[in-house]
Amino acid sequence: MRRAQALRDALEQDIVTGKLRPGDRLDEQSLAARFEVSRTPIREALMQLASTGLVELQARRGAFVASLSFRDVVERFEVMAALEGMCGALAARRITEPMQNELEKAHEACVREASQENADAYYYANERFHHIIYEACQNAFLAEQAQQLHARLKPYRRLQLRARSRVANSLAEHQGIVDAIRAGDSDRAERLLREHILIQGERLADFIASFDRAA
Amino acid sequence: MRRAQALRDALEQDIVTGKLRPGDRLDEQSLAARFEVSRTPIREALMQLASTGLVELQARRGAFVASLSFRDVVERFEVMAALEGMCGALAARRITEPMQNELEKAHEACVREASQENADAYYYANERFHHIIYEACQNAFLAEQAQQLHARLKPYRRLQLRARSRVANSLAEHQGIVDAIRAGDSDRAERLLREHILIQGERLADFIASFDRAA
DNA sequence: AAGCCAATTCTTGTATACAAGAGCGTTGAC
DNA sequence: GTCAACGCTCTTGTATACAAGAATTGGCTT
Structure with missing residues (x-):
């Protein structure tokens, strides 16, 4: 009946939308009761979510909504920059x-x-x-990896869009990327895309820093 | 008793060493009998292996040792090149x-x-x-991703080392990489490492092409 | 009163039993 | 003789029962 798959999607949705918050405990029994299934498919769903990094499994201690430290997020933005840069370079060609x-x-x-x-x-x-751009690189594995990490960073990316000027700058960067790809300039496409992502990471860092100061 | 983890490692070993070959069916019952456990931890191990790409799960049809097409392998080498390049660039700094x-x-x-x-x-x-180099980049997530993909490509990388000249060239490339990192030249380190990996992909392509002609 | 130890309870990890779908073989009809 | 359909079996997916470890709470000691 492929219930586990549906459960995975439901839980993923709850986590990404913030209904379940980082650090929340994911008790197998409660979830089983809530979704009206046994613990078995719940466990499958949790393990799948753990493999994508949304959930953290601690041996004999249960599952928790993963909470990324500031450092974790910055590290992922760095990798995202590398992947997107590669996508851009390949797409240009x-x-x-x-x-x-x-x-x-x-x-x-x-x-x-x-x-x-x-x-x-x-x-x-x-x-x-x-x-x-992910699809255009004609590398299905790269596209999949990029998309997965993109999804994982979704909640953090939204934070930094709040700064009005960031949107305007972002658009200008997009224009440059489109131009580079159209021109088939893979080096420029890579550099621009990479910077486009790294800037997001930096803006996020600014945001978090200002938040920390306020608190 | 954390059996699933041990099973995962054992199966992974069997797959990487070639004891289990691409396309082989992984029957839950047989594996359960062989390891003298129930199907439950076997299923856990299989799902974990599926998340790393070593095993392919087909709904209601069971698990198979994943067989990467030539294209799949080339795609992964491209991504590996991007990741290692990034590792090198960060390591240099x-x-x-x-x-x-x-x-x-x-x-x-x-x-x-x-x-x-x-x-x-x-x-x-x-x-x-x-x-x-993975560790030296000071980005734990990147290091983990690189290591995982590196492991996944292990069987394919070994193939192309057979060409004697490849070893000599590989050493020369390593020297260049060491020098670039010592000099703190992140651009050069990135470029050299990326090429170092892409060359492996190309050599592998040569190898496979010659194999196909011979067959 | 505070801290520590122990026992109980709650949760995860594993085994087994049951359900349901997919594949395959056999049999019957044309 | 061949093709198709039905049924059986085999495998996966799910439920439940059992085992073992972790946490918490209560009692005891200092």
């Missing part, structure tokens, strides 16, 4: 004409949404822009 | 003095083993060299 068109349309959508001042809509347009 | 010394000793060990014509010993010396 390998992108197909239809994909290039899609990329430019996605960029235009970002510009449109940014002017509407709708943070959520802009976020999704931005997400689509990046996903197209 | 962040490596500590003791780590630098360890790296140079590891390189010397490679040179020594290469002259002995002992393929296995060289392989392990080479592995240690790369692991030191």
Whole structure:
């Protein structure tokens, strides 16, 4: 009945949306009761989530919603930068004409949404822009890895979009990336994409630092 | 009793060493009988292996030793190149003095083993060299990702070491990498390491191509 | 009164029993 | 003789029962 898969998605949703918060204990029995299944599929779902890093399993102590330290997050942004840079470099060499068109349309959508001042809509347009680059690199494994890490960093990426100026800068960076890919300039595409991500990490660091000072 | 973990390691060993071959069916009952445990920890181990990509789970059809297509392997070498490049770039900026010394000793060990014509010993010396670079980047997540992919590519990397000239070239490349890291030249370290890996992918492609022609 | 030890309880980890779907073989009909 | 359909078996997926370790609480000692 493939229940475990559905459970995995449900729990993932709860974690990403913040319904379950970092550090929360994930008791097998309670979850089993809540979803009206036995502990077996619950355990499967938890292990799958652990493999993606959303959940932390402590031996004989149970499962907890993973809480990334500041350092953990910065480290992941660094890796994300490397992966996206590689995607960009490969995309610049390998992108197909239809994909290039899609990329430019996605960029235009970002510009449109940014002017509407709708943070959520802009976020999704931005997400689509990046996903197209992942696909365009013609390396399914790389695309999958990039997408997985992208998803993992989702809650942290949203934080730093709140700064108004960041959106404007982000759009300018996107334009440069689109241009580099269209020109087939893989070195420039890689460098721009990598910086685009690293800047996000730095902005996040600023945000957290200011938060810490306020507290 | 944490049996699942031990089972995972045992199966992983069997797969990496070739005792279990790509495409082999992993029957839960047989494995349970062989390891004298119930199916439950076997299933846990299989799912963990699936998350690392060593095993492929087909719904309601069971587990199989994952067989990577030629394309899959090339894709993974591309990603490995990006990750190792990043490790090198960060290591050049962040490596500590003791780590630098360890790296140079590891390189010397490679040179020594290469002259002995002992393929296995060289392989392990080479592995240690790369692991030191992973650790030296001071990014635990990146190091973990690199190590995991490195392990996954192990069987394929060994293939291309058979060409004698490859070992000599590999040593020369290592020397360049050591120098770049010592000099703190992150761009050069990144480029050299990336090429070092991409060359392996290409040599492997040559090897497979020649194998296909012979067949 | 405070701290430590022990016992009980609660939770995870494993075994076994049961359900359901997929594959395969056999048999019957054309 | 061949093809198709039905049923059986074998395997996975889920539920439940049992074992073992961890935490907490209560009592005892200092």
